[in-house]
Amino acid sequence: MAEQTILVIDDDIDLVEIIRVTLEKNGYRVIDAQTGDRGLALALTENPDLILLDVMMGKVDEGFQVAYQLRSSDITAETPILMLTAVTDRTGFEFDPKRDKDFLPVDEFLEKPIGPRTLLDMVRKHLPTSV
Amino acid sequence: MRCDLRKPTEPIPAASSQFVSAASLRTRLVWFDKLRWGAAAGVLGITLIAGLGLKAPLETRGLLLTGAVLVILNTVYTVRNWRFPAVDLGIELRLVKVQMVGDLLTLTILLNLSGGVENPLLFLYIIHVIIASLLFKGREIFQIAWLAIILFTAEVLGEYLGILPHHHLPVAGAAGHQLPFILMTLGSFWLVILFSAYIGALIMKHNRAIKDELVARQADLLGEDRAKTDFFRFVTHEIKNPVNTAQSGVETALELGGEDLSPSVRDVLERSVSRLKQATVIVRDLADLTRGGILKEENLALVDCNQLVAGVVDAHKDAAARAGLTMSMLLPDPPVTLTTIESMLETIVTNLVGNAIRYNREGGRVSVRLVDTGKRVRLVVEDEGIGIPRDEQQAIFDEFYRSTAARDKTNLGTGLGLSIVKKFVTALGGFIEVESAVGKGSTFTVTLPRKSRRKRRPMF
Numbered sequence: 290m291a292e293q294t295i296l297v298i299d300d301d302i303d304l305v306e307i308i309r310v311t312l313e314k315n316g317y318r319v320i321d322a323q324t325g326d327r328g329l330a331l332a333l334t335e336n337p338d339l340i341l342l343d344v345m346m347g348k349v350d351e352g353f354q355v356a357y358q359l360r361s362s363d364i365t366a367e368t369p370i371l372m373l374t375a376v377t378d379r380t381g382f383e384f385d386p387k388r389d390k391d392f393l394p395v396d397e398f399l400e401k402p403i404g405p406r407t408l409l410d411m412v413r414k415h416l417p418t419s420v
Numbered sequence: 421m422r423c424d425l426r427k428p429t430e431p432i433p434a435a436s437s438q439f440v441s442a443a444s445l446r447t448r449l450v451w452f453d454k455l456r457w458g459a460a461a462g463v464l465g466i467t468l469i470a471g472l473g474l475k476a477p478l479e480t481r482g483l484l485l486t487g488a489v490l491v492i493l494n495t496v497y498t499v500r501n502w503r504f505p506a507v508d509l510g511i512e513l514r515l516v517k518v519q520m521v522g523d524l525l526t527l528t529i530l531l532n533l534s535g536g537v538e539n540p541l542l543f544l545y546i547i548h549v550i551i552a553s554l555l556f557k558g559r560e561i562f563q564i565a566w567l568a569i570i571l572f573t574a575e576v577l578g579e580y581l582g583i584l585p586h587h588h589l590p591v592a593g594a595a596g597h598q599l600p601f602i603l604m605t606l607g608s609f610w611l612v613i614l615f616s617a618y619i620g621a622l623i624m625k626h627n628r629a630i631k632d633e634l635v636a637r638q639a640d641l642l643g644e645d646r647a648k649t650d651f652f653r654f655v656t657h658e659i660k661n662p663v664n665t666a667q668s669g670v671e672t673a674l675e676l677g678g679e680d681l682s683p684s685v686r687d688v689l690e691r692s693v694s695r696l697k698q699a700t701v702i703v704r705d706l707a708d709l710t711r712g713g714i715l716k717e718e719n720l721a722l723v724d725c726n727q728l729v730a731g732v733v734d735a736h737k738d739a740a741a742r743a744g745l746t747m748s749m750l751l752p753d754p755p756v757t758l759t760t761i762e763s764m765l766e767t768i769v770t771n772l773v774g775n776a777i778r779y780n781r782e783g784g785r786v787s788v789r790l791v792d793t794g795k796r797v798r799l800v801v802e803d804e805g806i807g808i809p810r811d812e813q814q815a816i817f818d819e820f821y822r823s824t825a826a827r828d829k830t831n832l833g834t835g836l837g838l839s840i841v842k843k844f845v846t847a848l849g850g851f852i853e854v855e856s857a858v859g860k861g862s863t864f865t866v867t868l869p870r871k872s873r874r875k876r877r878p879m880f
Contacts (some may be wrong), residue, residue, distance in 0.1 A: 401660075
């Protein structure tokens with residue numbers, strides 16, 4: 290089976306590299322983008338198997354905008370999206386993963402700081418065919 | 421008096437909040453001494469001119485004697501006020517009372533000697549009562565007022581019943597046609613009217629100055645509070661990402677290294693993770709602090725408190741067991757509901773129960789009680805831990821404050837938990853109390869209204 294591709298969209302390049310190490314060591318291919326627009330473009334051309342998406346990038350709700358656009362495209366409509374959030378994001382932008390998950394178009398919220406174990410568990414949960 | 425928002429405000433001087441301080445009272449006493457000199461000069465002057473000069477049929481000897489007593493007394497007062505500095509407000513006030521009683525007695529004697537009810541100078545009682553209302557509080561003012569009433573009533577009735585001698589005021593015979601009597605009446609009338617107006621204006625000027633000051637200070641405080649919240653929000657926002665990423669990084673390094681890591685490297689990395697976790701807690705607490713100041717009506721919902729408290733206690737069972745503590749919980753039946761903000765209430769209960777566990781003693785007890793008092797709901801969290809010294813009991817609600825004993829116990833606290841609790845409790849319209857004895861334990865009691873609502877207006 291071909292290795293699965295995970296797209297990481299986050300403006301924190303250090304975090305991207307940290308995530309990359311864990312994922313690559315476990316047999317995934319990792320591609321990344323530091324802005325929502327680049328991430329969208331990459332998602333549409335590369336059609337990744339799973340997308341890790343940061344909520345707060347340039348704009349407070351950029352992650353949500355990206356998620357909605359990913360869902361509205363045929364290519365990525367069914368791709369699992371794991372959204373990375375920090376608890377404190379709620380200070381600028383009122384949302385509550387527990388309360389709002391039903392109408393937010395993502396599959397999982399991962400609270401930062403995210404450790405390697407949790408990351409892998411969650412990725413595996415949403416990519417059940419992986420090794 | 422407006423203050424610059426940026427400058428730290430000085431405390432409002434005690435003199436303006438109490439209205440009377442020992443020093444300001446002394447200034448007034450000196451002023452009264454001058455008034456009394458005027459009164460003595462008036463008594464002696466008029467008696468000498470009218471009684472001795474114009475040979476008016478006055479009780480000259482009695483009046484001169486009273487005037488002389490007034491001079492002697494006032495000399496004592498003046499010398500005392502001049503030689504001894506004002507130190508104790510209580511002593512000064514007692515002295516004023518003695519002087520006030522003396523003055524009322526003197527006035528009554530003077531009136532008795534100069535016509536009693538016929539003498540228009542009886543208006544001067546009013547001035548004494550006004551002065552008393554300036555210097556004293558509540559009951560004491562009425563004591564002076566009643567003394568004036570009793571003295572003058574006794575004087576008038578005493579004369580009427582023949583118990584006291586009546587000394588006719590020579591000019592009062594055909595009142596409307598006697599120029600000296602008209603002048604006396606007008607003089608005393610002018611004096612009382614102008615004095616009342618002056619004192620009224622003085623008091624109101626003073627009151628308005630205090631009110632302006634309070635309004636300005638309140639604006640300062642609100643501004644400071646907003647600046648602090650903005651600062652916390654900024655810090656929170658700027659720190660959380662690096663801290664989160666660093667923690668993920670170190671955890672990943674630990675994971676990647678696996679068995680290959682030497683014990684010392686693993687130890688260093690594990691310590692780093694633990695400290696980064698602590699930083700994350702601080703960031704989260706700061707975020708809570710910046711969030712919780714304002715109560716938004718749309719976030720209010722009916723919350724089952726029994727369920728919420730039980731949930732929090734349940735979530736802490738493992739931590740309590742690890743610390744060798746026994747937890748007990750007492751919930752009201754039927755379950756109590758509150759119209760409140762669930763997340764804030766949950767944070768309140770969580771922080772209090774967390775503290776009760778963290779700062780307990782080996783084998784201690786944590787008791788959580790929810791009491792329905794009808795209009796309010798009371799949450800009592802009791803521990804058998806280190807306790808808080810009396811002089812630190814207010815400070816524990818300040819941001820970043822940690823009691824000495826708490827710091828000795830663990831370095832894991834952020835010093836924010838209780839300030840968050842206090843802020844949330846206040847925002848929800850409730851209040852928090854603490855009872856504590858060092859080495860025995862602490863009891864925190866949160867009282868919340870059945871329905872939280874936004875306060876209509878600030879105090880001013």
